[in-house]
Amino acid sequence: MTAREFPVGEILTLMSGATWRVRNLNDYGNGRIGVGLVNPFNPNHGTAFFADVLAGLIADRPAPPPLTPTMPPCSVCGEEVECDADGFRCPTCRCTWPVVGDEPGGWDYVEATQCTSVIRPFADFTGDRYRDIRDSTYRCVLDAGHESEFHQGLDYHWSWRDNDERAIPAEPPAEATS
Ligand SMILES: [Zn+2]
Ligand SMILES: [Zn+2]
Known part of the structure; x- marks a missing residue:
């Protein structure tokens, strides 16, 4: 069992970079829950994980990427100073x-x-x-x-x-x- 719940319809991004929508849950009766996932844009493309496994694969929301500092352009030639x-x-x-x-x-x-x-x-x-x-x-x-x-x-x-x-x-x- 896992404390993480997967409501049907939730959008999940995995650490692999893949993004899925939760389609359905299957209780296998042995204490494990199967989570059916589907491509948000293509209902014919799906996969499934045990809920306890899937809970360890969820990616954190990414931080805003670092900035690239830029310098002003030279007022003579236009190249970055x-x-x-x-x-x-x-x-x-x-x-x-x-x-x-x-x-x-x-x-x-x-x-x-x-x-x-x-x-x-x-x-x-x-x-x-x-x-x-x-x-x-x-x-x-x-x-x-x-x-x-x-x-x-x-x-x-x-x-x-x-x-x-x-x-x-x-x-x-x-x-x-x-
Ligand atoms: Zn000159
Ligand atoms: Zn210049």
Whole structure:
């Protein structure tokens, strides 16, 4: 005998992951109760357990799964930033932000000048409706001489490479020419 009762109609989830509905109980007369189970969606698919055995197979209600912490996206390139004791940091753009507040960030190397690559991303848009934006020019905001092969504009998180025919490649950083 078991203290656990199985009312007909009860939904049971087993530790195996299977979920059944109690269909009927059979008293075998020898002190054991059989519990007939049926697929909640398919009455032709069923199984059965002794009640004392079934009582040991019932799964606990699952806890809410753990969260996956996410960081805000970099306001320059849009990639998820890193976080350490000093604040948020984008290793690609080489800039940081304080964790608290909505202040602008800062560039890692304050002495770095701004990359001079420029692009007209809409230069190949034809038609009158694009007339106003066709000449719009964007400048890379990264450090002059940045390692990343991608230049990065602020607007639209636009990025491009030197071989983009809509772009003018960067001039060498000032330090390199002196
Ligand atoms: Zn970034
Ligand atoms: Zn650049």
